[in-house]
Amino acid sequence: MLEIVLNNLGLFLFVGLAVLGYFAGGLAERRHYRSIREREAELVHLPVVSSEDILPDRPVARSCLVTGSVVVSIDYFKRILASLRNLFGGRVGAYETLVDRARREAVLRMKEQARRRGACMVLNLRLETAVVGRSADKKRGLGSVEVVAYGTALVPPRG
Amino acid sequence: MILTNVSTVPGKTIVEHFGIVQGSTVRAKHVGRDIMAGFKNLVGGELKGYTELLQESREEAVRRMAEQARTLGANAVVNIRFATSSVAQGAAELFAYGTAVRVE
Incomplete structure (x- = not known):
């Protein structure tokens, strides 16, 4: 038995990592999506627009x-x-959820920062996606993506 | 220094333009983080070390851009854009640029 395992160490390692990735990765993804949905519901009252000429009806004190x-990796x-x-060929569902999670998480973090600064609106949302950490995974290329979301927060006057 | 990524500063008027200002930084991640990221790559999920690294670098790029604007006599940078590129294995360039203006 031991001999079989030792002879096929590469295969066992491959299967083991795949199983680990399947369970741990699936769990992490479900948990992440739950957290994303909760926080999106919480921040739904802070409007974010991708245009620059929609202004709020309130005066703006500062911007x-x-x-x-966020950097997210695939399992x-x-x-x-x-x-x-x-x-x-065809749809690669695995990467679709990866970039979806990354974008929504980045937008949420931006909105959280805007809320901490007392903003009532975020103008001109821009999203950039970059592939990072190639050296961590040379052979397979794409493994993790970075998404940055940025915009201009408008803060109404106090009181 | 007021920073925005729209073409004006809402609630203020631009009185003077100073042209493009830019700031960039090239960062490499350290080996420890890289190894941790390698493990994390197996199970998937957020790579916190990289997130922090890129966040810090982006702040540095913005700081350099703002510094350049200040030396020109500007008090705001409008229309800021970010860009990322990997110039070498394991190193990333974070780049920020915008238009330096004076607002009142």
């Missing part, structure tokens, strides 16, 4: 730049799924 960013199992998908 400041707010940013939010081992989904990375295997995605590379299999590469053979046949």
